Amino acid sequence: MNPTIELLNAHRSIRKFTSEPVDQATVETLIKAGQAAATSSFIQACTVIQVSQGEKRNALAEMAGNQAYVAEAPLFLVFCADMKRHQLACSMHEAEMQSGYTEQFLTASLDCALFAQNITVAAESLGLGSVYIGGLRNRIADVAELLELPELVYPVFGLCLGKPDQNPEVKPRLPLSVVLKQDRYDDSQDEAVIRDYDETVREYYRTRTGGNKEMSWSEQISGMLVKEARPHMLPFLQSRGFIKR
Amino acid sequence: MNPTIELLNAHRSIRKFTSEPVDQATVETLIKAGQAAATSSFIQACTVIQVSQGEKRNALAEMAGNQAYVAEAPLFLVFCADMKRHQLACSMHEAEMQSGYTEQFLTASLDCALFAQNITVAAESLGLGSVYIGGLRNRIADVAELLELPELVYPVFGLCLGKPDQNPEVKPRLPLSVVLKQDRYDDSQDEAVIRDYDETVREYYRTRTGGNKEMSWSEQISGMLVKEARPHMLPFLQSRGFIKR
Numbered sequence: 001m002n003p004t005i006e007l008l009n010a011h012r013s014i015r016k017f018t019s020e021p022v023d024q025a026t027v028e029t030l031i032k033a034g035q036a037a038a039t040s041s042f043i044q045a046c047t048v049i050q051v052s053q054g055e056k057r058n059a060l061a062e063m064a065g066n067q068a069y070v071a072e073a074p075l076f077l078v079f080c081a082d083m084k085r086h087q088l089a090c091s092m093h094e095a096e097m098q099s100g101y102t103e104q105f106l107t108a109s110l111d112c113a114l115f116a117q118n119i120t121v122a123a124e125s126l127g128l129g130s131v132y133i134g135g136l137r138n139r140i141a142d143v144a145e146l147l148e149l150p151e152l153v154y155p156v157f158g159l160c161l162g163k164p165d166q167n168p169e170v171k172p173r174l175p176l177s178v179v180l181k182q183d184r185y186d187d188s189q190d191e192a193v194i195r196d197y198d199e200t201v202r203e204y205y206r207t208r209t210g211g212n213k214e215m216s217w218s219e220q221i222s223g224m225l226v227k228e229a230r231p232h233m234l235p236f237l238q239s240r241g242f243i244k245r
Numbered sequence: 246m247n248p249t250i251e252l253l254n255a256h257r258s259i260r261k262f263t264s265e266p267v268d269q270a271t272v273e274t275l276i277k278a279g280q281a282a283a284t285s286s287f288i289q290a291c292t293v294i295q296v297s298q299g300e301k302r303n304a305l306a307e308m309a310g311n312q313a314y315v316a317e318a319p320l321f322l323v324f325c326a327d328m329k330r331h332q333l334a335c336s337m338h339e340a341e342m343q344s345g346y347t348e349q350f351l352t353a354s355l356d357c358a359l360f361a362q363n364i365t366v367a368a369e370s371l372g373l374g375s376v377y378i379g380g381l382r383n384r385i386a387d388v389a390e391l392l393e394l395p396e397l398v399y400p401v402f403g404l405c406l407g408k409p410d411q412n413p414e415v416k417p418r419l420p421l422s423v424v425l426k427q428d429r430y431d432d433s434q435d436e437a438v439i440r441d442y443d444e445t446v447r448e449y450y451r452t453r454t455g456g457n458k459e460m461s462w463s464e465q466i467s468g469m470l471v472k473e474a475r476p477h478m479l480p481f482l483q484s485r486g487f488i489k490r
Contacts, residue, residue, distance in 0.1 A: 001274070002370055002371070003248070003249070004248070004249050004252060004366065004367065004370035005274065005278050005367050005370055005371075007249060008278040008281050008282075008363050008366065008367055009277065009278060009281045010281075011281045011282065011283070013283060027425075028421060028425075029246070029250065031421060031424065031425050032254065032418075032421070033250050033253040033254060035418040035419070035424060036253050036254045036255075036256045036415070036418070037253075037256065037362060037365075038256070038258060038362075038365070038376075038377050040377070040379050041379070041469060042416070042462070042465060042466075043466065043469075044418065044419050044424070044462075046424065047423075047424055047425075047426060047430070048424060048425050048426070049426045049427075049428065049429070049430060050425060050426070050427055050428070051428055052427070052428055056428060080430070084432065085423065085432065085435060085439070086466050086467075086470050088432070088435060088436060088439070088463075089439065089462070089463035089464075089466040089467050089470075090466070090467040090470055090471065092436065092439070092440075092463045092467065093463060093464060093467040093468075095467040095468075095470070095471045096471060097467075097470045097471065098470060098471060098472060098473055098474065099470075101473065101474040101475065101476065101478070101479075102478045102479040102482065102488065103382065103474040103475035103476075103478045104474050106354060106401075106478070107379065109351060109354065109355065109358075110354065110355070110358045110401070110402070113354075113355045113358030113359050113362070114358050114361075114362045116359075117282060117283075117358070117359045117362035117363060118253050118362060118366070120282075120283070121249065121253065121363070121366055122249065122250050122253055125247055125249035125250055126247070126250075131283075132283050132285070134285050134286070134352065137348065147428075147429055147430055148429040148430045148431075149430050150430060150432075153430060156351075156355070157355070170281070171287070173277075173280040173281070173289065174280070174289050176273060176276060176277070178292075178330065179276065179280060179289070179291065179292055179293060180272075180273075180276050180292075180293050180295060181292060181293070181294045181295070182294075182295055182297070183294065183295070183296055183297055183301060183392075184294070184392055184393040185292070185294060185325070185392055185393045185394050185395060185398060186393075187329065187330065187333070187395075190330060190333060191333060191337065194330070194333070194334070194337070195337075217287070217289075217334070218333075218334035218337045218338060219334075219338060220287060221287075221288065221331050221334040221335070222331075222334050222335040222337065222338040222340040222342075223338075223340075224286060224288075225331050225334075225335055225340070225342045225343060225344075226335065226340045226341060226342065226343060227343060228343055228346065229343065229346035229348040229349050230346065230347075230348035231346060231348075231490065233346070233347045233348045233351070234346075234347040234488070234490060237347065243347065243479070243488065245476065245479060
């Protein structure tokens, strides 16, 4: 172990921030650390939109399902998978880009995640906290319109950042044997292990909520997955030039 | 700046490793650091397959387009987006999972990227180097068969890890103004900035290859994107239960 690994292991989402602003030099430090992450075939397909507090931020908070911390966080970044600049690169060489491949959608989205995770780590090393906002995809077309995103650009998720004004516990993760397999996929032991883990999660919620919430991992997951999952995503993405083939 | 941010900024892909093994305690430390990353709605949808050196590893190296370092790296991990364990969670509660949504494909894939990026950072903090292997998607169906991946599980990318036996330069990234926008997407200045950056990249290759390769970023990107991009991906993913709606 070392301080970097301790930092990674201490991660928890922060949803309450002090009002202390994050200065622009720090924002640039964070973005540069994000850019330093690996990028698939050097495509560099992530564009970040920094959204100031005020009207637009309030609108995003509402679109994300009334998550107040989206409005309140000192810093809010929207990570966009961006293949438009590649279209530009092609046009600079009078080449015609073959767009719409699912592979391109995937690599651009992954680029954003690697980029954002570096930012999260860099931010935490500076004493800041963060929470990812997948809820931007609840009303993804409205978010895209608000931020004036053109075709071939879509908002993957947001990230709230700021100085933590809360100190939540680290959330227990699945046991190692469930997530790490040797040489082949073998989940024959997973159900038994997950049953034990379910009790760990139940205890975590019990402690954290003073007994008000008691829910196991499998319960929480099953409750979520019996419902549809943002069924507008595929038509939206296709309308923006992604996943067309 | 601090040591963690310096570490992030010093990242470059490592494709040549010493033969020094990575012991299993270190592997577990890395996986735990990966798990500590944020996970969308607590889905924890990443499963890692650690592939030993030998026959299977050689096969993967070939499938990835004859990348020798896939066979040679002391440690090789395949990151799989895994919704099968969620199907299990549902069945534990006699619930029927609504699968096949593009949203689920996206969140599971992003989970893998956040997980893997934490591993990359943790590894680098221990003096190891790494390179992502998107090339596993060249022959993704063969990879899935080799690793016995069931439906609702797909290999997103691989990661080679080991002690670096080379010391490449950090690759210059796009200027900040291209990747960071304020409040709205505005790329009106991008072309001019990319033209300057193209020269930076050209110089990087010139220096790195002793004058043998001179290629700008936009040239490289346009050369890549005039071709099809793994057109088998969508049918493969759909055959495994992803992106069906």
